Amino acid sequence: MAEVNTGDGGGHGKHDKKRAKKSSTRIDMTPMVDLAFLLLTFFVLTSTFSKSKVMEIPFPKDPKDLKVQQKVNNAITFLLTKENGIYYYNGPFNLKGNKEGKPPTTITKTDFSAKGLHELLLDRNKPTIDAIKRLEEKYKRKEIADTTYKRLALREQGRSADASKGIVAALTVLIKTDDKAVYKNVVDLIDEVKICNIGIYAIVDMMASEKELLDAETK
Amino acid sequence: MPKIKLPRANPSLDMTPMVDLAFLLVTFFMLTASVRMSEPVIVDTPGSHSEKLLPENVIMLTVDKKGKPFFNISNVEVRIKTLEQMGAQYQMTFTEKEKKAFGKMSSFGVPMKDLKKYIALSEKEKEAYNSPGVPLDSLDNQLSYWIRYGHVQERTLAKQAQAKAKSLGHQFKDTPLRFAIKADGQANFLNVKDVIKVLTDNDIYVFNLITNLEKGDEIN
Numbered sequence: 314m315a316e317v318n319t320g321d322g323g324g325h326g327k328h329d330k331k332r333a334k335k336s337s338t339r340i341d342m343t344p345m346v347d348l349a350f351l352l353l354t355f356f357v358l359t360s361t362f363s364k365s366k367v368m369e370i371p372f373p374k375d376p377k378d379l380k381v382q383q384k385v386n387n388a389i390t391f392l393l394t395k396e397n398g399i400y401y402y403n404g405p406f407n408l409k410g411n412k413e414g415k416p417p418t419t420i421t422k423t424d425f426s427a428k429g430l431h432e433l434l435l436d437r438n439k440p441t442i443d444a445i446k447r448l449e450e451k452y453k454r455k456e457i458a459d460t461t462y463k464r465l466a467l468r469e470q471g472r473s474a475d476a477s478k479g480i481v482a483a484l485t486v487l488i489k490t491d492d493k494a495v496y497k498n499v500v501d502l503i504d505e506v507k508i509c510n511i512g513i514y515a516i517v518d519m520m521a522s523e524k525e526l527l528d529a530e531t532k
Numbered sequence: 533m534p535k536i537k538l539p540r541a542n543p544s545l546d547m548t549p550m551v552d553l554a555f556l557l558v559t560f561f562m563l564t565a566s567v568r569m570s571e572p573v574i575v576d577t578p579g580s581h582s583e584k585l586l587p588e589n590v591i592m593l594t595v596d597k598k599g600k601p602f603f604n605i606s607n608v609e610v611r612i613k614t615l616e617q618m619g620a621q622y623q624m625t626f627t628e629k630e631k632k633a634f635g636k637m638s639s640f641g642v643p644m645k646d647l648k649k650y651i652a653l654s655e656k657e658k659e660a661y662n663s664p665g666v667p668l669d670s671l672d673n674q675l676s677y678w679i680r681y682g683h684v685q686e687r688t689l690a691k692q693a694q695a696k697a698k699s700l701g702h703q704f705k706d707t708p709l710r711f712a713i714k715a716d717g718q719a720n721f722l723n724v725k726d727v728i729k730v731l732t733d734n735d736i737y738v739f740n741l742i743t744n745l746e747k748g749d750e751i752n
Contacts, residue, residue: 365743367578496715
């Protein structure tokens, strides 16, 4: 296999009879093997093992229903706009000169870096993240089963407030985009939300009052 | 003392096992390699940390950089059935040849009236073709029909396959149909939202966003 035939070596004395050269039964397979390796290299280099990755997102049945049940007491709203602009405000939106006499909402600028958005979400979602960490430790010590861990972690992400026990509700993230926001920023934000263990998030339409605030800020 | 003669080592070594392995690998890569159809648009999907893989059985909606929607069904049989139903809806008949060509196509972004012309184009011409996108406005929401009929046809075929498997006494594993949105990172989110609206209008509330895997620092 794959060797060069170099006659049949020594041993031909002067007195040997002249006989017809025995043709070798071996075939030179070098070209075939070369080709095989060439093909191998080609297929190794061109084959793509990686299938596309996906992230699954659920959408509310009707965004109008959402407003009714949005009695959120621990929400953060992100407003996305052109040039990777991202602004946020905490809690409900307070109009200027509202009846309750609350100060009007102002929006704060942040960015998509680890220092900006990531730290902000980690900080805002600290109770949930800590609770899930405790569960994870319990799971690692084999005190709870993995299904229990998953179930409890999920419950932690959707926890509602209990003032008597000093429990704050799990963080809810609302994502609103204006007409210039790009898709990439929305995906980045959802990705960050998932990384920070936030269970409740929704993409909703922007209110006119929010748009005004955003326009004033981006001008 | 006579010298001990060492047997002369044969310089040619036996390469049989290596070549065997090489051929095995060649065969493996040749068989696993799948022919990828060229897409009519190049879409640069954004990155995420999700590690979920794209499901097998999908209806894929592509949104390109300019916000034009494209449509694709992964299953060839379903594609052809859906085309037949769409033809019936828009009073168009497709020849067997056209149906076959359509089954082999990748995603497309042309309205029904241009579809026959588009199918007839060669692979090269399709790449150069400036697709206007599948219409999805409220006056002529073809994308909605494509999704609805695609969904219906897929379920019908799955049921038939199940019935057939049952009659033969085989096991049947249903791979549920999933919906995926593959949008360009730079596309305006409003266009993506329009496509999402078409899906939610068709009572589809859970779907996948196709992203690239982004390697980032581990976060706790």
